[in-house]
Amino acid sequence: MKRIGALVAALVLSAATAHAHRASDAFLTVAIDGSQLRGHWEIALRDLAAVVDIDPDRNGEITWGELRGARSEIAAGVARALAIRADGRACSLRATDLQVSDRVDGRFAWIGLSGACPSPPGELSLHYRLLFDLDPTHRGILVLTSGAVAQSAVFAPERALVRLRVGERSPWRQFRDYLAEGVHHIWIGADHILFLLCLLLPCVLAGPAHARGRTRLPPVLLDVLAVVTAFTVAHSITLALAATGVVRLPTAWTESVIALSVVFAALCNLRRVVPRVRARVAFGFGLVHGFGFASVLGELGLPSGSRLLSLAAFNAGVEVGQLAIVALVFPLAYALRDSAFYRRAVVGGGSLAIAGVASWWVVERSGLRAFF
Secondary structure, eight states: OOHHHHHHHHHHHHHHTOOTTOOOEEEEEEEEETTEEEEEEEEEHHHHHHHSOOOTTOSSOOOHHHHHHTHHHHHHHHHHHEEEEETTEEOEEEEEEEEEEEETTEEEEEEEEEEEOSSOOSEEEEEEOSSTTTOTTOEEEEEEEETTEEEEEEEBTTBOEEEEETTOOOHHHHHHHHHHHHHHHHHSOHHHHHHHHHHHGGGGEESTTOOEEOSOHHHHHHHHHHHHHHHHHHHHHHHHHHHTTSSOOOHHHHHHHHHHHHHHHHHHHHHTOOHHHHHHHHHHHHHHHHHHHHHHHHHHOOOTTOHHHHHHHHHHHHHHHHHHHHHHHHHHHHHTTTSHIIIIIIIIIHHHHHHHHHHHHHHHHTTGGGGO
């Protein structure tokens, strides 16, 4: 009976220490010119510190001097974490340069790469091992270019080995990878999940004070459908607009408003708003959540020549992940709708806890933390 309460509690507790969209991503670019390889690898300093000792004084602040002093260890780490083969034969690869770059998600080490294969490859195999044994949420974003043809792939623990035909695009693999990343990023986006949960949990309750469970299933399903559809349509619109560069908003502003949307949705439950208002809230704030998804997709990149395919796949993955949340939560909520535990602890107490966590997100993302 308390399973859904445990689920909500686990999500809230994990969200309390999570930074939405602070995913562990690294960006690998490789260009092929005959048998020669060149490129670069961008790895977040916080991730690099997990595999190479670049903070010897343990003060949590990595300086350029510390990074430069670990140059040889970083080069050795690159050799361990990435292996490239051309038609089954090993290619050489070495780190040639080290710089620091600033990205939306923080400071990154920019590592220049150079190498050679025994002969011009027909098929290139890349085996990526960075951080997978420490962080299963880590992703490696690959862009491989050969002449005018650019290909992309996403490394994950279950996709650590990628094989690509040089100069040949693979739409199916690209669709599969971006679909999987859409699912992955909504599931690690605690703010999106909690926003959706806040809107779904009271759908099974009736009365001005949510004092009882609703007696008929069809109206409940219609309310759930209205909320999910409104959220889907809204974030799909802004995801497409932002990913294609039609509309751009500051990331800090977007993330702050997303956190505020979670607070607002939680307070709606405490105020017992009617179902049609929840659907409007889902649509209105869903427009802002779309910009949040777009920032993630912007880090993944939209490969030239297949931008619409990758965008559609990522958006479809978000929807699959969203529907999985609904399929998990709704049956439990409907089964427990008549219990005082569900009304008071799950909807009431859970919404209060979510509002508290999201309020702290607003403080962090808006820069107000400096005043506390």
